[in-house]
Amino acid sequence: MGLKGHESRSLMGDFLQTCGGYAVVDGGFATELERHGADLNDPLWSAKCLVTSPHLVRMVHLDYLDAGANIILTASYQATIQGFEAKGLSREEAESLLRRSVEIACEAREMYYDKLTKASWDSTENGSVSRRPVLVAASIGSYGAYLADGSEYTGNYGEGVSLATLKDFHRRRLQILATSGADLIAFETTPNKLEAKAYAELLEEEDISVPAWISFSCKDADNVVSGESVMECASVADSCKQVVAVGINCTAPRHVHGLILSIRKVTDKPVVVYPNSGETYNADTKQWVKSSGVVDEDFVSYIGKWQEAGACVFGGCCRTTPMTIKAISRVLSKSLPLYS
Ligand SMILES: [Zn+2]
Numbered sequence: 481m482g483l484k485g486h487e488s489r490s491l492m493g494d495f496l497q498t499c500g501g502y503a504v505v506d507g508g509f510a511t512e513l514e515r516h517g518a519d520l521n522d523p524l525w526s527a528k529c530l531v532t533s534p535h536l537v538r539m540v541h542l543d544y545l546d547a548g549a550n551i552i553l554t555a556s557y558q559a560t561i562q563g564f565e566a567k568g569l570s571r572e573e574a575e576s577l578l579r580r581s582v583e584i585a586c587e588a589r590e591m592y593y594d595k596l597t598k599a600s601w602d603s604t605e606n607g608s609v610s611r612r613p614v615l616v617a618a619s620i621g622s623y624g625a626y627l628a629d630g631s632e633y634t635g636n637y638g639e640g641v642s643l644a645t646l647k648d649f650h651r652r653r654l655q656i657l658a659t660s661g662a663d664l665i666a667f668e669t670t671p672n673k674l675e676a677k678a679y680a681e682l683l684e685e686e687d688i689s690v691p692a693w694i695s696f697s698c699k700d701a702d703n704v705v706s707g708e709s710v711m712e713c714a715s716v717a718d719s720c721k722q723v724v725a726v727g728i729n730c731t732a733p734r735h736v737h738g739l740i741l742s743i744r745k746v747t748d749k750p751v752v753v754y755p756n757s758g759e760t761y762n763a764d765t766k767q768w769v770k771s772s773g774v775v776d777e778d779f780v781s782y783i784g785k786w787q788e789a790g791a792c793v794f795g796g797c798c799r800t801t802p803m804t805i806k807a808i809s810r811v812l813s814k815s816l817p818l819y820s
Pocket residue numbers: 729730756797798
């Protein structure tokens with residue numbers, strides 16, 4: 481039996497209230513693994529580390545928790561059954577790696593809590609510590625992420641890809657991640673309306689009881705990367721009762737303010753924003769390059785403005801680091817909550 485709309489909505493509302501009206505999501509995950517020396521030049525991208533270096537995955541989660549994140553996203557963004565099978569893994573192995581991505585994030589959360597308890601024993605000698613709530617969000621990247629051709633930044637899947645194709649592609653992974661112990665499902669870098677529709681229909685058809693957010697990759701202040709209106713896309717997310725927040729990720733910081741205002745026109749659900757560094761991904765060279773002619777300064781100074789515009793969950797995406805998250809946490813801890 482799935483959650484009723486008001487139950488899942490209040491889960492997010494309660495969480496935000498406990499956190500003081502806002503929450504901090506982590507920063508770039510794959511790019512942080514790379515900064516630690518992982519070679520992700522592979523169709524599995526960050527999911528490769530689930531096989532080769534789970535300790536590194538756990539360490540990056542911990543770094544983000546230490547930096548102040550209270551929502552951490554699992555390494556399953558580009559982990560797909562189809563992708564693992566293409567590497568010669570069995571279906572069972574592929575499914576167990578998906579579950580493992582959530583377990584590793586939960587282990588990091590436990591380690592983080594243990595560290596806090598120990599630190600409090602050391603300093604107060606009574607060991608009592610108020611646990612900052614931390615949610616583990618199971619990441620689901622778009623179909624374009626699986627294709628590993630950069631199409632999560634164009635939204636162009638071609639004529640042959642229908643709503644049914646996308647639902648078939650996503651169904652099993654969603655079922656597994658929804659029963660893996662994650663608190664939340666994060667559909668990330670959604671590049672077009674069709675894929676948002678596929679998620680909304682799957683959540684309902686499969687009666688998924690874990691709440692979800694859908695966040696979009698956008699090309700300017702009004703449109704997702706496919707060129708479709710962000711308001712139309714956010715409306716699809718708004719109309720699904722299991723969707724508890726709507727957002728923007730892996731998008732240049734300069735578009736974020738306008739995007740928040742547009743999204744707020746069509747939904748009262750919490751708005752999540754975690755932009756990238758403002759660089760552009762080149763799918764041929766698999767490199768992040770500076771966008772010509774624009775300056776995207778460090779976006780932390782805009783967090784207050786984004787909060788005023790109506791967003792309440794903030795973090796970073798590709799090429800942001802634990803330093804970014806530390807700075808975001810610091811700015812927010814000085815601000816007054818708008819969402820309660
Ligand atoms: Zn990203």
